[in-house]
Amino acid sequence: MSAITLGRGEGHLLAQVVRAFSANATSWIGLALFLAIVALALLAPVISPYDPLDQDVLTRLAPPSADHWLGTDSYGRDILSRLLWGARLSLVISTVSILAAMLIGGVIGIVSGYVGGRFDLVVMQAMDVLLSFPSLIMGLMVVAMLGASMVNLMIAIALTAIAPFARIARAPTIVVKERDYIEACRALGFSDLRIMAVHILPNIIAEIIVMGSLWLATAIRIEASLSFIGLGVRPPTATWGGMIREGFENILDSAWLSVFPSLAILLVVFSLNMIGDGLRDAIDPKLRSGE
Amino acid sequence: MASGAAPILAVENLVTAFRSGGGEHAAVRDVSFTVQRNETVAIVGESGCGKSVTALSIMGLVPAANGRIVAGHIRFAGRDLVGLGEDEMRKIRGDRISMIFQEPMTSLNPVLTVGFQIAETLRYHRGMDRAAAGRAALDLLEQVKIPAARQRFGDYPHQFSGGMRQRVMIAIALACRPELLLADEPTTALDVTIQAQVLSLLAELKSAYGMAMIFITHNLGVVASIADRVAVMYAGEIVEVAPLDTLFAHPTHPYTELLLRSIPRVDQDARHLSTIPGQVPSISAMPRGCRFAPRCPLRVAICAERDPLLAPVAGSPAHQARCWVRAPQAELAHA
Amino acid sequence: MLGYVVKRLLLAVPTLFAVLTIVFVLARVLPGDPAQTILGDQATQEALENMRHRLGVDKPIAAQYAEFLVDAVRGKWGTSLVTGKPVVDEVRNVLPYTIELTVTAIIVGALIGVPLGTWSAIYRNRWIDYLARMGSLLGLSFPAFVSAILLLLAFAIELRWFPVISAGGLDDPVERLRNLALPAINLGIIMAAYVTRVTRSSMLEVLGEDYIRTARAKGVPRRAIVWRHALRNALIPVVTVVGLYLGILIGNSVLTEIVFNRPGLGKLMVSALNQRDYTVLQGMMVVYAFVIVIVNLLTDLTYGFIDPRVKRQ
Numbered sequence: 041m042s043a044i045t046l047g048r049g050e051g052h053l054l055a056q057v058v059r060a061f062s063a064n065a066t067s068w069i070g071l072a073l074f075l076a077i078v079a080l081a082l083l084a085p086v087i088s089p090y091d092p093l094d095q096d097v098l099t100r101l102a103p104p105s106a107d108h109w110l111g112t113d114s115y116g117r118d119i120l121s122r123l124l125w126g127a128r129l130s131l132v133i134s135t136v137s138i139l140a141a142m143l144i145g146g147v148i149g150i151v152s153g154y155v156g157g158r159f160d161l162v163v164m165q166a167m168d169v170l171l172s173f174p175s176l177i178m179g180l181m182v183v184a185m186l187g188a189s190m191v192n193l194m195i196a197i198a199l200t201a202i203a204p205f206a207r208i209a210r211a212p213t214i215v216v217k218e219r220d221y222i223e224a225c226r227a228l229g230f231s232d233l234r235i236m237a238v239h240i241l242p243n244i245i246a247e248i249i250v251m252g253s254l255w256l257a258t259a260i261r262i263e264a265s266l267s268f269i270g271l272g273v274r275p276p277t278a279t280w281g282g283m284i285r286e287g288f289e290n291i292l293d294s295a296w297l298s299v300f301p302s303l304a305i306l307l308v309v310f311s312l313n314m315i316g317d318g319l320r321d322a323i324d325p326k327l328r329s330g331e
Numbered sequence: 332m333a334s335g336a337a338p339i340l341a342v343e344n345l346v347t348a349f350r351s352g353g354g355e356h357a358a359v360r361d362v363s364f365t366v367q368r369n370e371t372v373a374i375v376g377e378s379g380c381g382k383s384v385t386a387l388s389i390m391g392l393v394p395a396a397n398g399r400i401v402a403g404h405i406r407f408a409g410r411d412l413v414g415l416g417e418d419e420m421r422k423i424r425g426d427r428i429s430m431i432f433q434e435p436m437t438s439l440n441p442v443l444t445v446g447f448q449i450a451e452t453l454r455y456h457r458g459m460d461r462a463a464a465g466r467a468a469l470d471l472l473e474q475v476k477i478p479a480a481r482q483r484f485g486d487y488p489h490q491f492s493g494g495m496r497q498r499v500m501i502a503i504a505l506a507c508r509p510e511l512l513l514a515d516e517p518t519t520a521l522d523v524t525i526q527a528q529v530l531s532l533l534a535e536l537k538s539a540y541g542m543a544m545i546f547i548t549h550n551l552g553v554v555a556s557i558a559d560r561v562a563v564m565y566a567g568e569i570v571e572v573a574p575l576d577t578l579f580a581h582p583t584h585p586y587t588e589l590l591l592r593s594i595p596r597v598d599q600d601a602r603h604l605s606t607i608p609g610q611v612p613s614i615s616a617m618p619r620g621c622r623f624a625p626r627c628p629l630r631v632a633i634c635a636e637r638d639p640l641l642a643p644v645a646g647s648p649a650h651q652a653r654c655w656v657r658a659p660q661a662e663l664a665h666a
Numbered sequence: 667m668l669g670y671v672v673k674r675l676l677l678a679v680p681t682l683f684a685v686l687t688i689v690f691v692l693a694r695v696l697p698g699d700p701a702q703t704i705l706g707d708q709a710t711q712e713a714l715e716n717m718r719h720r721l722g723v724d725k726p727i728a729a730q731y732a733e734f735l736v737d738a739v740r741g742k743w744g745t746s747l748v749t750g751k752p753v754v755d756e757v758r759n760v761l762p763y764t765i766e767l768t769v770t771a772i773i774v775g776a777l778i779g780v781p782l783g784t785w786s787a788i789y790r791n792r793w794i795d796y797l798a799r800m801g802s803l804l805g806l807s808f809p810a811f812v813s814a815i816l817l818l819l820a821f822a823i824e825l826r827w828f829p830v831i832s833a834g835g836l837d838d839p840v841e842r843l844r845n846l847a848l849p850a851i852n853l854g855i856i857m858a859a860y861v862t863r864v865t866r867s868s869m870l871e872v873l874g875e876d877y878i879r880t881a882r883a884k885g886v887p888r889r890a891i892v893w894r895h896a897l898r899n900a901l902i903p904v905v906t907v908v909g910l911y912l913g914i915l916i917g918n919s920v921l922t923e924i925v926f927n928r929p930g931l932g933k934l935m936v937s938a939l940n941q942r943d944y945t946v947l948q949g950m951m952v953v954y955a956f957v958i959v960i961v962n963l964l965t966d967l968t969y970g971f972i973d974p975r976v977k978r979q
Contacts (some may be wrong), residue, residue, distance in 0.1 A: 169684040171959055176917025181692050181951050184939055261809040266919055268811050269936055295819050302812040310807040317803055392882055423887030437876040442898045442974060452884045487974040
């Protein structure tokens with residue numbers, strides 16, 4: 041289904057990605073938005089007006105004001121500061137888990153395709169079954185069983201994203217492995233690992249970037265959802281999902297508690313989707329999938 | 332061929348162009364020809380010579396995304412189809428002018444039964460109800476000789492072979508008894524034995540219905556068996572028009588001549604089969620002057636300078652060619 | 667068609683075992699000692715032994731696996747540690763609400779997504795197309811609980827058109843619809859975002875097919891070409907995406923049920939989670955395994971319904 045251009049150098053493909061970027065306004069806007077959010081998250085210790093954990097009983101549930109731009113929560117903590125610190129956590133968890141999924145999925149896909157035969161068949165069947173689990177349900181099950189912690193959250197999210205990356209990595213592996221020059225490489229005594237790294241990676245880099253940004257968006261959604269259910273990083277640490285969970289208890293009189301973190305999540309996910317979607321259109325108009 | 336009577340179709344100076352890579356390039360350039368009632372005109376040429384675009388122009392089906400008719404007239408039964416609104420054109424398509432396409436495998440809708448696809452034409456153009464259109468469609472399936480037509484009426488296209496699908500296409504095209512049928516390489520995708528069957532079916536139905544037909548092909552053997560007159564196209568232009576026998580006996584344009592020489596014949600040694608050197612120029616890089624000049628063995632100085640016009644050969648208006656050497660352009664003065 | 671259905675049903679069996687195996691690994695192998703998890707660090711050795719025996723985790727792992735599979739298939743999904751009621755009964759009580767919600771959501775999603783995607787394709791690169799594309803990209807950026815909260819705030823709390831708590835089990839059909847509306851719209855618009863995108867790209871591809879040219883050559887009006895000739899072909903890939911989306915829908919329904927406080931499978935699972943009701947949790951994982959397999963099966967069967975080429979293979 042995916043059109044993968046084989047046999048091109050890495051520079052060429054990266055150039056393709058850069059060109060795709062410059063041709064597509066949507067990805068530019070998405071990238072600008074996302075980088076702005078990343079910058080704010082990085083600068084959180086410097087720019088947040090308050091300590092995100094500082095409670096102040098006197099200013100409980102204060103609506104947005106000059107002192108607290110986005111108001112305070114039921115413990116009197118500053119919402120803006122918690123949002124900025126929450127962004128760090130959200131980005132770290134999702135980035136680490138997607139990078140892990142990329143690595144593990146990539147290795148599974150390449151090895152499976154390279155070895156081939158019955159091994160490949162069994163591995164890919166297993167990936168299919170894994171893929172049939174909705175990511176949120178899978179995440180919910182894993183965290184529910186392992187217990188809520190930052191590491192378990194990452195394991196849960198990574199687990200849901202392994203299968204798609206394994207699929208992307210496997211397709212070109214099978215094609216490349218049949219090429220004459222791979223035989224030549226073997227004859228020259230290159231190790232299998234080196235062959236795979238040098239000849240297969242460049243072929244899937246563009247697709248991995250697209251998939252990576254779309255799955256990063258999904259990871260942020262899952263992290264927020266699990267935190268909202270109560271399976272996220274434990275309070276009082278600020279997480280967006282957790283803030284909405286706490287705000288939801290006061291939704292009738294203090295709607296801003298849940299509205300601001302909601303908009304923050306929406307903005308990040310939307311910006312990542314814009315990047316991935318624009319790139320996907322530009323790199324290959326035929327490449328599309330549900331998620 | 333009743334010469335003198337008004338032709339059913341007269342294409343005059345047709346230019347159809349496509350946008351690509353920033354420019355607009357003519358795929359069909361200054362094409363003129365006529366088709367009489369009951370006549371079969373074959374348009375012959377290599378792929379990309381503009382023969383299909385000519386047919387699509389007549390149908391008003393030039394892809395609007397990047398193509399358009401730039402100039403010229405297409406007079407059908409005296410009425411100019413160029414500039415006609417989509418709604419007017421729709422009433423003519425499938426009713427008075429029909430078309431059969433090259434690919435029977437992809438030209439039928441995979442999710443609708445063949446019976447429905449035939450009956451549909453009648454329902455739109457004749458206002459028949461479902462039952463009446465169904466009966467007429469079944470009758471058509473029998474006319475195009477689909478075995479066990481009644482049982483196959485409710486089948487889907489993927490259950491038919493290529494030849495059978497092309498018969499279904501013919502049934503669709505003939506449903507409203509059109510005055511003009513455009514057949515665009517209708518047998519190219521079929522096996523040789525099936526080709527002959529479909530050709531004889533077309534010829535038979537054409538005379539039974541009294542239609543005029545434009546038969547587009549790259550196969551001169553097929554032309555010989557079906558056409559009354561032949562127009563040879565090269566690089567978007569008609570380079571020669573002649574009655575069938577004249578063309579085969581006295582091919583005048585060097586391209587026609589080379590084309591005829593490249594047909595394999597049973598009574599000749601295949602080693603003498605000739606090919607035409609060079610390649611068809613691309614639509615965006617047409618040579619100056621005569622478009623065939625770069626490949627032409629008879630090329631003289633003027634060929635690369637100015638494009639010749641279609642001129643009568645040996646004073647016969649029925650036989651015309653576009654060549655500085657073979658069809659002297661002086662004749663134009665009194666053409 | 668019957669042969670196709672039977673074949674699909676048979677193919678679902680190995681999938682079910684694979685999915686159940688993953689659940690078994692998650693529920694029994696990964697967490698270490700579930701007895702410890704349930705009883706906490708302070709539990710005596712004796713209490714732990716008892717709990718292990720009660721849960722059946724004191725047997726060898728192979729025996730546990732076999733027992734787990736047999737119980738799962740026989741509907742013996744355990745008994746709640748909190749209420750003492752069998753999980754299968756609890757599931758039976760709330761299942762109709764979840765089915766009602768998801769089916770309505772699919773209908774809402776298709777009713778919005780299919781026409782929007784089709785128009786977007788017909789008016790390609792016009793303002794309606796840009797609007798539909800941006801709108802659907804935004805729609806699929808919503809975590810379901812975020813959109814649910816915003817809907818709740820706007821239409822239940824501010825405008826008061828709908829109840830804040832979507833109680834189920836109402837006999838009055840109008841009240842029932844009012845309770846169903848917001849949760850179903852919430853799931854429906856997210857689904858519509860997916861459907862719009864796929865319908866658009868699939869429609870664009872179909873409109874370039876040879877048989878569409880044939881239909882035009884027959885003089886079929888534009889409207890009939892789009893809605894009769896093109897749409898059914900374009901819907902074939904849409905079914906795949908709806909099938910994929912059903913997985914997301916199952917996850918999103920959990921979040922939606924929490925926000926709207928509506929009874930259902932998701933609510934059952936989350937309350938088991940909050941009460942640390944280990945057996946219900948494990949039972950719910952088995953239930954979701956069945957749901958996943960059934961959803962995949964339904965997607966396959968829908969193909970046969972839409973595409974005449976499938977069912978005769």
